Amino acid sequence: MSQRIFVTGIGTGVGKTLTSACIVEALQADYWKPIQTGLLEGTDTDTVKGLISNPVSVCHPEAYRLEAPASPHLAARLEHVTIDVPGVVAQVAGIQPSARPLVIEGAGGLMVPLTEQIFTIDFIQQLDAKVIIVAQNYLGSINHALLTAQVLKQRDIPVMGWIFSGAHHTNEDEVIGWSGYPLLGRIPHTALVNRTFVKEQAEKLSLR
Ligand SMILES: Nc1ncnc2c1ncn2[C@@H]1O[C@H](COP(=O)(O)OP(=O)(O)OP(=O)(O)O)[C@@H](O)[C@H]1O
Numbered sequence: 001m002s003q004r005i006f007v008t009g010i011g012t013g014v015g016k017t018l019t020s021a022c023i024v025e026a027l028q029a030d031y032w033k034p035i036q037t038g039l040l041e042g043t044d045t046d047t048v049k050g051l052i053s054n055p056v057s058v059c060h061p062e063a064y065r066l067e068a069p070a071s072p073h074l075a076a077r078l079e080h081v082t083i084d085v086p087g088v089v090a091q092v093a094g095i096q097p098s099a100r101p102l103v104i105e106g107a108g109g110l111m112v113p114l115t116e117q118i119f120t121i122d123f124i125q126q127l128d129a130k131v132i133i134v135a136q137n138y139l140g141s142i143n144h145a146l147l148t149a150q151v152l153k154q155r156d157i158p159v160m161g162w163i164f165s166g167a168h169h170t171n172e173d174e175v176i177g178w179s180g181y182p183l184l185g186r187i188p189h190t191a192l193v194n195r196t197f198v199k200e201q202a203e204k205l206s207l208r
Pocket residue numbers: 009011012013014015016017018019044106107108109165166187188189190191193
């Protein structure tokens with residue numbers, strides 16, 4: 001089985017999609033956002049497609065596309081849909097026949113429910129994926145980052161490390177120190193999110 005990397009965040013809107021594009025570019029990986037909510041905001045898959053330059057990466061279609069800009073279980077409930085998590089897990093084998101790694105992006109953070117019973121963290125375990133955590137610095141982010149790390153440790157889920165998104169801040173050293181997970185890189189704030197930026201940032205990540 002080629003490598004599966006699940007990109008989670010300490011919350012929503014912390015830069016997982018831009019970071020995923022940089023990881024995809026760095027590893028010449030494929031990309032999959034299995035459950036997309038908030039379709040009117042545009043999809044993460046289209047964003048990643050527009051940001052990568054290498055010709056080999058494949059962005060796979062979502063398993064669920066839900067309109068409400070909400071947690072997947074709530075968006076699904078509004079559309080009278082039940083997300084079939086074992087079905088989504090089974091799909092991954094079908095979409096990963098290549099030798100390229102697969103970067104899988106979640107919606108929001110680890111404790112986001114996918115159904116009334118299943119959280120994102122349960123899904124990660126079923127996928128047998130390694131995790132990269134995207135963090136951003138804001139007042140309260142140490143707590144969100146260390147809660148994220150704690151839950152991953154309790155479940156014994158392999159974690160590759162942290163990628164920090166936005167301007168550098170001393171909070172990062174606290175998060176790295178307390179969690180014990182390594183720093184894989186930083187994606188600085190930019191006025192222009194484009195292919196050139198993603199290519200430049202991809203070269204600076206330490207993912208191997
Ligand atoms: N380094 C950056 N510089 C400038 N803008 C950024 C940067 N990182 C993220 N953004 C912007 O911040 C917003 C939120 O980021 P993003 O969509 O990557 O969050 P996310 O963690 O993927 O959220 P979701 O849980 O919805 O998937 C986007 O408009 C994105 O373009």
